[in-house]
Structures are given as C-alpha cells and as structure tokens.
Amino acid sequence: MTKTQGEEDAQTALIQAIYEVAIDPHVYDRMVDLWGRHLLHTLGEDLQSPQDLSPEVAEHLLRAFEILDRLGRKEQPAAAPLDLQPSKRAELRLSQGGKILDASPLAVENLGATVGQSVFDLALSPESATRLNQQLGSPASNDIYVFFAKGDKHPFPMVRQIPSDAAGACDVILTALHNTWTEAHDQTLRQMFGLTVAETRVARELLTGATLPEIASVTGRSVDTLRTQLKSIRRKTYTSNQQQLVRIMTGLEALIAPESSACENTGRTDHVFLLPDGRKMAYRCFGPDRGLPCLFIHNMLNGPNFPAALVRDIHRLGIRLICPIRPGFGSSDPDPVTKAHPKEAPDRFCADVTAFLKHLGHARVVAVGHMSGALYAYRLAQLHPDLVAGVFNISGAVPITDMRQIRAMHYRQQVMALTARFTPRMLPTLLRAGISQIDSGGVEAFLNALYRRGTPDRAIAERVENRDMLFTGFRQIIQQGHHSFAIDSYHVVRDWSRYCDGLQQPVTLIHGATDPVVTEDSVGQFAARMGFDAEIHSNVGQLVLYHKGREVLQGLKELAGKTLG
Known part of the structure; x- marks a missing residue:
C-alpha cells in the first residue's frame, strides 16, 4: 500500500x-x-x-x-572483561587448561592473580587443587574451591560458574564468596549453628585445609580434644565431611551484612542466598522473626520497598514479610534460561523460591503478589500447594488480554x-x-x-514519605537494565490464567478502583470466574498498598491467621 x-x-x-x-x-x-x-x-x-x-x-x-x-547503561555479557562485571567480588576466568585469561582487580589484590599464569600457581588447599585440576574440563558448576588470601592467608573460597553463553566446552569462571574473612563470619557460624568460640576457631582452620595435628599445634589443644570438637561441629552443622562443611560455611557468607549477620527487621539491607546453581538471590525481610510468614513477590517497578509507616504496621500486626528479589532485578543474578526463554520465568522462579524458603526454614507461607508479581504467586500456589497456604494479590492481579483493558490504559x-x-x-x-x-x-x-497529575496515584507518589522511596526502589530494580522488565512485560499482556486452574487455596485480590492499567470491572469479572474474593478500594489507584497500607495488611494478617494456623 x-x-x-x-x-x-x-x-x-x-x-x-x-x-x-x-x-x-x-x-x-x-x-x-x-x-x-x-x-x-x-x-x-x-x-x-x-x-x-x-x-x-x-x-x-x-x-x-x-x-x-x-x-x-550497558549490561555486561558473560564474556566481557571481569573488571566490567556488575559483581564487586574477586573473579577469575580460566581456560580449560587452568590458564588465567582474566582477573578482576579484587582477584589481583586478594590472590595475587596475574593474567597468563596458571591458577595452580595461586595458594589453594591441596584438596581443592586436586579437585579443580580434575574438573577443569568438565561441565560441572557450583563447586567450591578454597584459595588463600595473599597477605593474611585467610581462607578465600571461590565458587565455579558456567558462563551464560556457554555451549559445550567453555571457559571456567571462579567467583569469590567473600573478599575477606572477618569477625562477622565467625559470628554467623556461632549464631546460626550455636558453635562455641573454640568450635568456630576449629571450623575456620578446617576450612583452610589444615589437619587436626596442625590445628593442635596452632591452638595448643590436644588432638583428642579437637576430635571431640569436630564431632560437635559436624553434629551442629549437619555435615559429615570437610567438603560439606566448606559449603555450609561459605554459603553462610551470603547472609553477612555490614552491621548484622541476620535478616534485619528494618529490611533496609539486602541479604543474599546462594541458589543451587550458583546464582545469587538477594532478599529482604520485614517484621518480627516469629511473625506470620508471608512471601512478598515484587513487581517490575519498585521491588520490596516500603515507607516507614508501613514497616511499623508490619511489625505491629505480627507479619513476617519475606521478600526475595527476582532474577535479574536489583542485585539478584539473572537467570540465563529465562533471559533466552521468557515463558519459562514463572516455573524457574518457583524452583528458586522453594529452595530459598527451605533454606530459611519455612514450610508453609502465604504468597503475596504485588502487581506483576501476582502471576508468580498463582504459579507457586499451583505447583506447590503444600507450601502455599493462601494467595493474597495486590493491584492488577489479572491477565491483560482483552483489548478493552488496553484501550482503558493511560x-x-x-x-x-x-x-x-x-x-x-x-x-x-x-x-x-x-x-x-x-x-x-x-x-x-x-x-x-x-x-498522571491529578490522579490518586500521583497524590500518593508525591507524598514526602513515598516520593524518594518509589524512585529509589525503581532505580534499584532496574540497575541491571531492561531484560527482567521485558520478561514481565511479555507475561502481563498474555493469558496466564492457566496458572489459576485447580487452586484449592483461598485467594484474595486487592485492587484500587482508579488503577490506570487494570480496570475495576476486569478484576471483578476475573475474581467471579475463578471463585476468588475481591476487595475493591474506591478513590485509590495502583498504589493501593501505600494508600491503604494498614487496611491491606490487616486483610493479609486475617488470611495468614486462618490458613497458617
């Protein structure tokens, strides 16, 4: 034409x-x-x-x-020089023969690594050197090798990862699980497993690859005493050999924050869980440690960021809001499978979050989906009915497939x-x-x-306590670029209602009548068709969680109280 x-x-x-x-x-x-x-x-x-x-x-x-x-703002491909990687940890890229092809500045500083030398010229525990030599040509990932820092000789564990662009034989990437061993690491072991100060010292020495006689000469204790302490350490950490103990100790490093080794009630600090495939999942927690466990699945605009008044209400109501940051958002590592195949995102996230909740010790939770996080909450409930006691979705928890819905948008x-x-x-x-x-x-x-100016959402967003919180949250959530945002965009405009089929758990939908993206009618019709409860707030938009926070949290507490017992 x-x-x-x-x-x-x-x-x-x-x-x-x-x-x-x-x-x-x-x-x-x-x-x-x-x-x-x-x-x-x-x-x-x-x-x-x-x-x-x-x-x-x-x-x-x-x-x-x-x-x-x-x-x-450029996302770095896996093959980029390591000093350009988003990670601020020490990293090495090795050939299959063990030659150092690239080393980040922290790897140079901490390990004395130089491009062109063999990785085996660095200080490694004998066990790690043997295992790394055997595995360089294999596709294994997530194995941990113990190096030693150049100056203080403290243990410096590194985890092996496979590049996201790898196909068949490929280079090897080693990423540090921490950059220095500090008192916070010792404190974490004591707090998490109840180790004594003496047992912590023995565990740390074992991590270096030292034998019991060598530890005895350093600590002044007898080998028999150390054997007794070792039995106690293995019993408390549920390990049966040194390699398992290494994994436990280095994995715990992800929980360490500058001022605390626990999941803080303020939720201001990102903590990190090491997923089974070696990716890192950042998370935050809000509310009392023994509060009603609710898994908050964030949207693609703001992440788990809440104004101070809402955090106080979370504490007051006795809710424990557990907030993983989804792959590729914030500081959580992207999932290369999902990046290549967006339709796999819900199932991949569910696999990640089940491992994460098991790590935290939660066998039963209420799934809370916020905006685009809703479809992930439905899918988790569908795949794991024993894990998810109920679903509580906030703002726009319906597929956007009807062209009338799209025409109604800003x-x-x-x-x-x-x-x-x-x-x-x-x-x-x-x-x-x-x-x-x-x-x-x-x-x-x-x-x-x-x-838009003149809307309830704009009025809420311009409040002093919300303005910077929303903006800062958005800047954090997009810090790795657009890919995860694009994955969510792919899903929200398609019919994902199949994720709601067969749900036996109670489901509550919370929605603002003036939401600029999803209409009140579409939420009501979807809830009626699926047999869900819907609670519509008048004169409120997409930011209903921040506008009617106390009422929304009260509804969540009621659902959690009924379903979690």
Whole structure:
C-alpha cells in the first residue's frame, strides 16, 4: 500500500526521534508518542496484529537499541572483561587448561592473580587443587574451591560458574564468596549453628585445609580434644565431611551484612542466598522473626520497598514479610534460561523460591503478589500447594488480554502494552530509552512517566514519605537494565490464567478502583470466574498498598491467621 505524504512525514519524524533519543533522553516522550501513533495506525481500530509495520522503522529501532547500549547503561555479557562485571567480588576466568585469561582487580589484590599464569600457581588447599585440576574440563558448576588470601592467608573460597553463553566446552569462571574473612563470619557460624568460640576457631582452620595435628599445634589443644570438637561441629552443622562443611560455611557468607549477620527487621539491607546453581538471590525481610510468614513477590517497578509507616504496621500486626528479589532485578543474578526463554520465568522462579524458603526454614507461607508479581504467586500456589497456604494479590492481579483493558490504559502504558503484545522485538529500545530518561531527569521524570497529575496515584507518589522511596526502589530494580522488565512485560499482556486452574487455596485480590492499567470491572469479572474474593478500594489507584497500607495488611494478617494456623 502506497503511503500518503502525511504518513511519510510521520515515519520520517519517528525515525529522527529514534536516533535523537539515543543522545538526548529528553526526546523520549516525543519518540513514544510518535511510535504509539505508528503502532496504533498499523493495528487499526480492532487492535489486531500489525500487517504493515514498517520494516524500515523496525530496523531503526533495533539499531537505536545498539546505540543506547553503547552510550548508556550497558549490561555486561558473560564474556566481557571481569573488571566490567556488575559483581564487586574477586573473579577469575580460566581456560580449560587452568590458564588465567582474566582477573578482576579484587582477584589481583586478594590472590595475587596475574593474567597468563596458571591458577595452580595461586595458594589453594591441596584438596581443592586436586579437585579443580580434575574438573577443569568438565561441565560441572557450583563447586567450591578454597584459595588463600595473599597477605593474611585467610581462607578465600571461590565458587565455579558456567558462563551464560556457554555451549559445550567453555571457559571456567571462579567467583569469590567473600573478599575477606572477618569477625562477622565467625559470628554467623556461632549464631546460626550455636558453635562455641573454640568450635568456630576449629571450623575456620578446617576450612583452610589444615589437619587436626596442625590445628593442635596452632591452638595448643590436644588432638583428642579437637576430635571431640569436630564431632560437635559436624553434629551442629549437619555435615559429615570437610567438603560439606566448606559449603555450609561459605554459603553462610551470603547472609553477612555490614552491621548484622541476620535478616534485619528494618529490611533496609539486602541479604543474599546462594541458589543451587550458583546464582545469587538477594532478599529482604520485614517484621518480627516469629511473625506470620508471608512471601512478598515484587513487581517490575519498585521491588520490596516500603515507607516507614508501613514497616511499623508490619511489625505491629505480627507479619513476617519475606521478600526475595527476582532474577535479574536489583542485585539478584539473572537467570540465563529465562533471559533466552521468557515463558519459562514463572516455573524457574518457583524452583528458586522453594529452595530459598527451605533454606530459611519455612514450610508453609502465604504468597503475596504485588502487581506483576501476582502471576508468580498463582504459579507457586499451583505447583506447590503444600507450601502455599493462601494467595493474597495486590493491584492488577489479572491477565491483560482483552483489548478493552488496553484501550482503558493511560497512553504511555497503552503503547508499552501493545508493543509487548504485538512487537516484542521493539520493546527493549523503548525500555532502555525510558531508563535513560529517568537517569537524566531524576524523580520528576519518573513520576511523570508513571503517574498522571491529578490522579490518586500521583497524590500518593508525591507524598514526602513515598516520593524518594518509589524512585529509589525503581532505580534499584532496574540497575541491571531492561531484560527482567521485558520478561514481565511479555507475561502481563498474555493469558496466564492457566496458572489459576485447580487452586484449592483461598485467594484474595486487592485492587484500587482508579488503577490506570487494570480496570475495576476486569478484576471483578476475573475474581467471579475463578471463585476468588475481591476487595475493591474506591478513590485509590495502583498504589493501593501505600494508600491503604494498614487496611491491606490487616486483610493479609486475617488470611495468614486462618490458613497458617
């Protein structure tokens, strides 16, 4: 079909804006507006799959992404130099023969590593050296090897990981589980397992690969006394050999924070759990240690960040809010499988979180889904009915599949939803450019992008106690870029209602009547069709959790009290 002059001019303006936004984030609003007009024109009145989306426009959008990727916030591929990796830990990249191909600055500082030398020239425990030599050519991952720091000779465990781009034979990456052994590590062992000071010293020496006679000469104790202490250590840590003890001790390092080795009630500090495949999952906890355990599954905009008044109510009501940060968000490692296959995200997250809850000792929880986190809560309840006692979803806990739902959205959100639904290859450019706009424009750009002036959500977002909390939370959640945001966008505009099939647990949906993304009617209809309870708050929008926090938490407590016993 031949384009009119007006259509040609509009396409030219769009292409110009696509390239301008790469160097001037303030052009973003104009680019989204022009892209939205182009997309809506190709979709037509019925919002059907675009038949004549300009290949030229698509090519320019993808090229603009490459430019943004170079000029702006760039995610590092697995094969990038290690000093550019997001991780601030010591890291080594090894060939299959053990040659050091790359070393991060901390690996150089702590281990004395230099590119070109053999990893076996570094200080390793004899057991670790033997095992690493045997396993270099194998595809094994998540094994732990004990190195020793260059200066103080403290144990320096490193975990083996397989690069996310690996296919068959590949290089080996070793990542430190900590950078220095401190009193906090000793304190963690004592607090978690009840080890005495003397037993902690023995456990630490065992980690270095020392034998009992060698430990006896250092500590001045007899070998018989040390054997008795070793039996006690293994009994308390549920281990039967040194390698198991190494895994326990190095895994516990992930729990250590600057001021505390426990999951703090304030929730201000990210703690880390080492997943079975070696990825790290950050998490926060709020509320009393023995409170009603509720698993909070965050959305793609803010993560587990709450105003001080809400945290006080969590404590007052006796709720223990356990908040894992999903893969690729915040400081949690991305999942390479999900990155390549977005549809796998719910099941992969469920596998991660079951291991995480088992580690924390929770056999039964209420799953709380916030906005896009809702579909993960449903899936977890469906796959693990013995683990999930009930589901409590807040804001937009329904699939967005009906075009009437999309038409009811604010224009910016409508464009994003239609792009995710019909032209997902174009979504990364929009997301990356939006992040750049917020980077350059700060909190005002953030508020203007998400919450229209004059709406209940904007009024809540502009409150002093919420403004910086929301903005800081967003900056944290996107710190690794757009990929996880794109994965959630893929899911929310598709029919994931199958995750609700066969649920026997009670389900409560909390929703704000003026939510700009999901309508009140769609929530009511979905709840009626599925047999769920729905509680609609009038004169409240998507930020109902922050607007009606006390009432929402009271409802959560009631559900948890009934289902958890």
